[in-house]
Amino acid sequence: MKLLLSFFFAMVAYNCSGQRILDVTHYNFDLELSDRSDSIKGKAGISFTCLADTQRISIDLRQPTKGGNGFTVSSVILDKKSLSFTQSDDKVIFDLAGAGKNGAALIVTISYSGIPADGLIISKNMFGKRSFFADNWPNRAMQWIPCVDSPSDKAAVDFIVTAPEHYKVISNGLMIEDQLIGGGKRRTHYKEEVPLPTKIMVIGLADFATEQSGKVGPVPVSSWVYAENKKDGFKDYAIAVPILQWLKDYIGQFPYKKLAHVQSKTIYGGMENAGAIFYAENTVNGLADNEALIAHETAHQYFGDMVTEINFSHVWLSEGFASYMTQLFLESKYGADSLAKRMATDRQSIISFSRQKKLPVIDTVSQYMALLNTNSYQKGSWILHMLRRETGDSVFRQTIRDYYRTYAGKNASSADLQKMFEQSIKHPMDTFFHQWLRVPGQPxxxxxxxxxxxxxxxxxxxxxxxxxxxxxxxxxxxxxxxxxxxxxxxxxxxxxxxxxxxxxxxxxxxxxxxxxxxxxxxxxxxx
Ligand SMILES: [Zn+2]
Structure with missing residues (x-):
């Protein structure tokens, strides 16, 4: 994503000894939204595997504050049996009634309702029309869906949304059902089988106009913009097609079955939700001048979404990659001199930032919003640029492709990337990775x-x-x-x-x- 506005805090889902006790494999979110109020009714089917013998499970979900918004759970069901549960510290905590054996695959269903305090933005768009847009980064998914809200627990996801029939609904994955069900309502079902981190599991509802702008291989690329500015919006987002074509050629097959570019109310300039990128409203202007932003968010589909940083300390594997893939795309289009100019500009930003803050790229702050900084973006991009200069264009590209293929659908750390480059050049790279990632500043x-x-x-x-x-x-x-x-x-x-x-x-x-x-x-x- 691009741009930052405020601060959020860390959330983890491990047992008291720090061991991960469950691995979520699938979420099934069945949600009912309305125009009468901002209240949401939801049923979350959570399929998971126990990674240890365990009794007590906790799932992240924002609970209501006194007089404020949040969600109240009405039941937790396992195998048709109600489990006793509590809500505390923004978690739903329940006992598995003896079923939590190491390796057991279980499905619990959590029923809940309330008004989201954050995470799902329910508001009016620039034309005064009501809209719903999820906006989860970094750990705001738990503000509206019960989940293990950490990038290290990726899962497949289904969203089944019941809403007033005038809305069009966009989400991750493929639409497998969209029908009017009577009473002025529509039910829309999206299915994504590729495991996603919760930071990019979204729905968006508005009075959209939609158009397929093109195809890249079998993947349809579409534009979803407010009906009022569809002429400009279709033009602005159509430039996404050649960008995806270039990324596919450079990195590999696009991982998801469709890619929608969506005008939205995200708090960021753009947010790389898998298969459904959300952009700020003002990216529609009829000028088709958001090439770098669209390239950045599309590159995230590979890096950030498909290969996900193991935790936010390694967020440069997402932001630095999206930034440098954008540089490479622009270089392919506008030439090597244009790359040199942009890298020199970024270098100046990095030097200025390093004079204000003595921070390494791999940074363990708990306020994740603070990581949306020059280190994660421009310096991360520069580190990849230096890797390319040191290894040569073809070794660099092949290693990026190998890294992508190896960690697609999984998590990766900076050490995993280092290993890939060491395998490529058959030489240790401890010094390079240590000095650029762990030491503040530069020569x-x-x-x-x-x-x-x-x-x-x-x-x-x-x-x-x-x-x-x-x-x-x-x-x-x-x-x-x-x-x-x-x-x-x-x-x-x-x-x-x-x-x-x-x-x-x-x-x-x-x-x-x-x-x-x-x-x-x-x-x-x-x-
Ligand atoms: Zn980004």
């Missing part, structure tokens, strides 16, 4: 040079001024008086290194990092 270089005409030697001294030593290749272009340039690569691995190079005449200048391949700040001084 801050002082590069001094002088020329001795008598000995015809060019002396270049590279000094690392930042607190932690970095190891990296540094290219320097030496520019002769006739403006011809020679690029030389230096291995920098000491606080201060002196290089002496035979050179026929005094250079006009030297230019560090002429190909925009290194994340660094620095100055060049001619002695």
């Amino acid at each position: 801050d270089l002082e590069i001094r040079w002088s020329y001795n005409a008598e000995s015809s030697l060019l002396q270049i001294t590279v000094k690392q001024q930042q607190p932690d030593l970095f190891v990296f290749p540094l290219e320097i272009a030496i520019e002769a008086k006739d403006h011809t340039k020679q690029v030389i690569k230096f291995n920098i691995n000491q606080p201060r290194q002196i290089f002496l190079l035979p050179y026929p005449a005094e250079p006009l200048a030297i230019h560090p990092d002429p190909n925009v391949s290194l994340l660094y700040s620095g100055t060049v001084i001619r002695k």
Whole structure:
């Protein structure tokens, strides 16, 4: 996603010794929405496997605050038997009545009702029409659906929505039923069989106009926009088709059976919900100028949705990947010079951010919204850029494809990505991954040079001024008086290194990092 607005807090679903005690395999959410009130009635069928002998299970669900919104549970059923339960600390807690044996596959059904305090945005759209849009990132799914609200527990999902018949309903997966059921109501059923993290399980209801903008292989790509601005909206979202085509060619087959681009009330600029990307309302303007945003959210379908970070500390595997895949798409369309310009701009943002906050990319803050920062996006993207520069275009691309194929439908950590690159280049990459992901900041270089005409030697001294030593290749272009340039690569691995190079005449200048391949700040001084 893009953009941040406020703060939310951590939620985990493990037992008291920190061990995961269940693995949800499928959610079946049967929801009833109306125009009469914002109250929702829901039935959540949760299929899960016990990962240990366990009695007590807790499922995340926002409970009502005093005088405020939230959900009250009326029953928890296992095998047609009612279980006793309590609601406490925004969890539904119940005993499995002896059924919770290690390896047991169980289905509980939780019936609940109430008004969502957050997570499902019920409001009026820009045309004053009522709409419903789920907006779960990072852990706001539990604000409206009972679930294990953690990116590490992925599950298949069905949404069955009963709502006033004037709405069109969008969700993850394929629509397998959409019919009028009498009494002015419509029932719509979507099924997604690929396991998803809860952060991207959504529904959206509005008076949409819809159009299929194209197909990429067997995958229909469609636009869902407010009926009032369908002319602009269809034009704005149609550019999504060639973007998906490019991503499919670069990474691999698109993982879901359809991709809808949806005008919505998300609090973000865009939100990468699987198979149904939600965009801010103002992305419809008739200018078709949201290419980078659409590329970013579409890339998330692969990275973030299909390969999901094991926890939010590794969110750069989602945001950094979506950002760099966007850079690669734009490079393919507008050329290598355009990439160099954008990477140089991002580098400036990273340097400014590092001067304000001394934070590593892998950051264990509990306020996940704080992770939507320059480290996760631009620096994550830059780390992939440096991996590409160090391994070469074809090895980089193949490793990204292998990483995607290996972890598709699963979770991955930064160490998993490191392993994939180490397998590709057959060389340990501990230093690279440690210094760029775990150490705040980047190299801050002082590069001094002088020329001795008598000995015809060019002396270049590279000094690392930042607190932690970095190891990296540094290219320097030496520019002769006739403006011809020679690029030389230096291995920098000491606080201060002196290089002496035979050179026929005094250079006009030297230019560090002429190909925009290194994340660094620095100055060049001619002695
Ligand atoms: Zn994103």
